[in-house]
Amino acid sequence: MAATPSTIEDEALAAFRAEARTWLKANIPDHAAPLDGPQSRRYVLEWQRKMYDGGWAGLTWPSEFGGRSLSVVQQIIWFEEYARVGAPSTHNASFVGVNHAGPTIIACGSDAQKAFHLPKILSGEAIWCQGFSEPGSGSDLASLRTQGRVEGNEIIIDGQKIWSSYADIADYQELLIRTEPGSERHRGITWVICPMNLPGITVRPIKTMAGPAKFCEVFYDQVRLPIDQAVVGGMNNGWKTAMATLGFERGTASLALQIGLVDKIERLARDCTDPMLAPRLADLRADAAALRAMSYSFALASETGTPGSEGSLIRLYFAELAKRASDAAIDLYAIGSPALAGDHGWAFEYLDAFSETIAGGTAEIQRNIIGERVLGLPRGK
């Protein structure tokens, strides 16, 4: 019996890595990304435009929509190089457009919607935000109540969304509304494209405990949307539309963040000279290696077939590792040190990491999901 042939980084992949590294080194912005407000919008659009012009935008998007249809292995290599040079975090104002709204329009949008929106997202002309959560619908998203009343060719929206990152600087919003009166849970919801400059929309930024005001509350008072331009994936079919790209989001969109965290932990471990902290850093190093092993293997599996349920395991592992890493950083550097200060220092990372086990479904809800959907445990009475 012989071992299977190896497909370790071959010449073509090594050349791709070199190409990515050269481009990134020559092109990464010379100043750090602002965290919120109009200056953040300018920065993100400029960087997106630069990647687009250099042929590095939409790596995961199909080439017919302006992307590069790269393999998962190439994406991993790109993100490894991206993290190595310290390029701007992908979790910025372009994240929703590139990783969520864009792929949803690709999967479920009309030809006109694709032709209008996709080039704007890729080339850095438009910023998108997400309007899913509501004050009464956090982890329990299906309880959402923002209303869309159909009147002729229009939908008239009334209600309120919250935790809508960058809504104050966004051009469009992917918005979930209840369009079937009296419907409950996952039924009767519609996924719509909502331009943020329409009359009746009010945005209020919410300052977070980490400093920036990137989250927003959005209020809708008789906001009118033309149905044919706005609805994606069919009327009252919004839950399915929102789920269409969930696998995508959980699979490769998070790769950049995971690789970025592995890189941050490595830097911490190299900086550690305190013998009392060394055991914690050693464990974090091992945990980072495990995160990498799990996310690469999951991403590769998503490429060749339907990924298993382990995506939810990896997501929670990532969230808690991000918190533990920044917790160790606070002890390693101490308050007042240059490593903690500044927009992108560890103080920000530490405080911001508290959102990791809350956003997108709290860690408690994630554990319920793992227990029930992955392990087959019964739901409580």
Place this chain on the structure above:
Amino acid sequence: MTIFRSLGDVHELVDSFTRPVRTILPVSRLRDDPDGEQNRWQAIVELGWLGISVPEEAGGIGLSAIEEVLAAQSFGRQLISTNYPATVIAAHAFHKAGDGDAVRALLAGEARAAFALQGNARGARSAIDAEGATYLVALTGKGIEICTSGSLEINDDVHWGRTIFSTPANEPLLLDASPDTAIRSRLLIAALLAGIATECCERGVEYAKVREQFGQPIGAFQAVKHHCADMAIMAHAAKELTTSAALAFTEGHAEAGREADAALNLALRAARHNAGKNIQVHGGMGFSAECDAHLYLKAAHLLDAACGGLSESRRRLMNYS
């Protein structure tokens, strides 16, 4: 560190030759027939499990460390004797030293190895399950030390589910200081521990589905469900990292040693975490010796002792630049 390879076909191959493990090594044997391990050794020998990654010309199956690691994950779930990793490691060390006779004797079941532990006072050392073993294998900072087994005195046959002996510290017969054998040893032990973590998770989950209190299965309660979710995460992490580290080693990756140390560190924590949670989920029964839950915890500790422990793994991990 980037290694990409789909392992679907390898999993299939390994499943095909490890399938009998549940019949040959039911965990219940450790309750019902604690002296029966000797008889089961013959089956392990005949199935070729001792030489999975020993080259064919030396009497092994000739597969890679990947197959060895995946197989060990299944063996770990059945709490295979610690003589198993000790003998496999000895076979690799003797093979490296060019001692073909010793390799053949180990693979044929004519000789067997047990783990010797470090750190005993006054020149004595401890050994696990060393009765009838030809060799004692110690994983030390210098490398793999092998010596012939000497006189044995029972040190503890109460607490660890296996017998711990005291034995004089004999002069080593062989010191294998190669990074290769050290990495193989760490991968093998990490894989056994990952198997323990996986089995504990499955057993805890199964119990949580059937044990009812307050009119419903205890797994419906979030506090119990969340323990189960944590076990699933740790088991998955240990399995994936161990497998990826074996892949890195097989591919000759420059960072294979570091990856193996990370895998061992994680697997040590995962096995102990899951063994403890499994006992907790089993409640009062979990604390009784009539339930198998304690056996996994004890097995995890013995492998921990054999490889130098968590602290040693942390020290090594922090030595990488």
